[in-house]
Amino acid sequence: MSRYAVDLGAPAWEYAPAPEARELARLGTVPQGRLFIGGAWVEPADGATMPTHSPATEEHLADVAVAGPADVDRAVAAARDAFPAWSALPGRERGKYLFRLARLLQERAREFAVLETVDNGKPIRETRDFDVPTAAAHLFHHAGWADKLDWAGLGPAPRPLGVAGQVIPWNFPLLMLAWKVAPALATGNTVVLKPAETTPLTALRFAELCEQADLPPGVLNIVTGAGATGAALVRHPGVDKVAFTGSTAVGKDIQRALAGTGRRLTLELGGKAANIVFADAPLDQAIEGIVDGIFFNQGHVCCAGSRLLVEESVHDAVVARLQHRMATLRLGDPLDKNTDVGAVNSAAQLARITELAAAGEAEGAERWDTGCTLPDRGHWFRPTVFTGVAQSSRIAQEEIFGPVLSVLTFRTPEEAVAKANNTPYGLSAGIWTEKGSRILWLADRLRAGVVWANTFNRFDPTSPFGGVKESGFGREGGRQGLAAYLVPAGEGGA
Numbered sequence: 001m002s003r004y005a006v007d008l009g010a011p012a013w014e015y016a017p018a019p020e021a022r023e024l025a026r027l028g029t030v031p032q033g034r035l036f037i038g039g040a041w042v043e044p045a046d047g048a049t050m051p052t053h054s055p056a057t058e059e060h061l062a063d064v065a066v067a068g069p070a071d072v073d074r075a076v077a078a079a080r081d082a083f084p085a086w087s088a089l090p091g092r093e094r095g096k097y098l099f100r101l102a103r104l105l106q107e108r109a110r111e112f113a114v115l116e117t118v119d120n121g122k123p124i125r126e127t128r129d130f131d132v133p134t135a136a137a138h139l140f141h142h143a144g145w146a147d148k149l150d151w152a153g154l155g156p157a158p159r160p161l162g163v164a165g166q167v168i169p170w171n172f173p174l175l176m177l178a179w180k181v182a183p184a185l186a187t188g189n190t191v192v193l194k195p196a197e198t199t200p201l202t203a204l205r206f207a208e209l210c211e212q213a214d215l216p217p218g219v220l221n222i223v224t225g226a227g228a229t230g231a232a233l234v235r236h237p238g239v240d241k242v243a244f245t246g247s248t249a250v251g252k253d254i255q256r257a258l259a260g261t262g263r264r265l266t267l268e269l270g271g272k273a274a275n276i277v278f279a280d281a282p283l284d285q286a287i288e289g290i291v292d293g294i295f296f297n298q299g300h301v302c303c304a305g306s307r308l309l310v311e312e313s314v315h316d317a318v319v320a321r322l323q324h325r326m327a328t329l330r331l332g333d334p335l336d337k338n339t340d341v342g343a344v345n346s347a348a349q350l351a352r353i354t355e356l357a358a359a360g361e362a363e364g365a366e367r368w369d370t371g372c373t374l375p376d377r378g379h380w381f382r383p384t385v386f387t388g389v390a391q392s393s394r395i396a397q398e399e400i401f402g403p404v405l406s407v408l409t410f411r412t413p414e415e416a417v418a419k420a421n422n423t424p425y426g427l428s429a430g431i432w433t434e435k436g437s438r439i440l441w442l443a444d445r446l447r448a449g450v451v452w453a454n455t456f457n458r459f460d461p462t463s464p465f466g467g468v469k470e471s472g473f474g475r476e477g478g479r480q481g482l483a484a485y486l487v488p489a490g491e492g493g494a
């Protein structure tokens with residue numbers, strides 16, 4: 001038992017299981033061993049496949065194709081062929097396709113939510129209430145922009161760049177697809193997208209939506225595979241623009257590969273956000289924000305509030321309330337509608353979280369977890385909090401990408417800013433205080449692309465999202481996100 005823990009009685013509510021129907025995922029219809037190229041389902045040149053598993057049960061779900069260089073070539077050629085007609089379509093016509101995709105996604109929302117939960121391991125509550133609706137919102141938002149680009153303040157008659165090569169991670173597979181595909185198509189680009197190797201299924205299902213929406217062949221192509229497929233795509237000379245979301249290490253590799261080619265690049269990389277709580281903050285509200293900030297999606301969130309900076313005078317009170325709240329989190333079957341914390345996405349990610357948590361302990365921080373029972377099979381990690389964390393500790397500096405919170409303290413606003421900015425990352429930050437002037441003072445000084453005040457993890461397609469420093473460059477969402485797919489005013493293009 002932690003020395004901060006308050007005995008407010010055991011959170012002893014028992015819930016009857018409330019499982020969502022797994023059959024809705026229609027796993028039997030996944031186009032196994034096929035790539036979506038030029039509007040058709042094709043086998044990879046060498047017939048290679050790779051399995052995808054359920055992180056919660058480790059059961060085999062499907063064998064998806066592995067695209068090699070010849071397949072990437074074919075996909076880029078299909079996107080190139082489709083580009084002249086797609087980019088020449090009036091914006092209102094492109095918008096109609098995007099509206100259709102958004103509506104079809106809403107119609108099939110439950111199916112997508114269940115499929116995502118089965119393939120990714122995240123709770124159905126999140127896929128149902130966040131991932132799928134936010135993906136649809138992104139498509140709707142950009143559908144609305146398609147015929148208004150002339151009025152977006154991005155120069156007269158803005159032109160698309162050409163073929164976009166897009167590589168996405170496994171933490172929000174469908175949502176990251178929507179963030180990438182919607183602005184690219186709305187602005188008249190064509191796309192080759194590679195989903196992450198552990199979560200390819202919703203991208204393949206989205207290709208089915210494209211068929212259902214009669215999207216012209218080649219406008220969106222999906223190539224599955226691992227890092228080698230991504231590397232072949234981003235290096236392909238027929239790709240005019242690369243959009244990558246993933247780890248900082250791979251982002252740097254891509255930036256090196258593209259240097260001097262003149263091809264455009266946006267990078268959405270890792271983070272180590274500070275969630276800063278002042279003594280005057282509404283603490284109960286802040287506790288909810290802290291819990292949401294780090295335990296949402298098992299902490300597999302680039303902008304997760306993984307460092308809690310708390311004013312020293314309220315440290316013990318905050319940690320006590322936090323641990324009490326954490327003890328109510330339900331970990332288990334992601335398909336159960338009662339579940340708050342699902343499975344870690346892969347054995348490799350679980351090993352990384354385990355290693356970093358052990359390093360935190362070895363470096364002298366005090367470790368506490370909820371002690372909840374873990375299922376027998378699958379990849380699981382208990383919600384964990386470290387107190388007494390030194391700034392130099394690995395768990396204060398490195399992205400853990402798991403349900404692990406590091407708590408540090410401060411005494412003055414200046415110290416909070418110095419500590420918050422003391423990582424190589426700069427993606428997001430949170431501020432909890434009742435003083436508006438303090439929020440503005442801090443937001444000005446925090447080196448982060450996104451700053452939330454008295455809330456956390458809020459996303460809206462109208463609001464640009466992206467990082468500074470080693471969290472990358474470029475923005476997704478808002479007008480800024482459109483600009484990343486358009487030839488800058490005064491420059492030539494495809």
Ligand code: NAD
Pocket residue numbers: 167168169170171172194195196197225226227228229230231232234245246247248250251253254267268269270271301302303399401427467471472
């Ligand atoms: P990762 O970089 O290992 O993989 C991301 C994608 O890149 C996958 O599709 C992978 O197959 C592909 N890839 C791997 N090696 C490649 C290479 N050499 N060239 C091209 N593509 C390659 O990252 P991950 O472990 O899948 O995702 C977690 C990371 O993503 C975390 O660091 C997280 O912070 C970051 N992320 C950032 C954002 C953001 O918006 N900033 C959003 C989500 C995730």
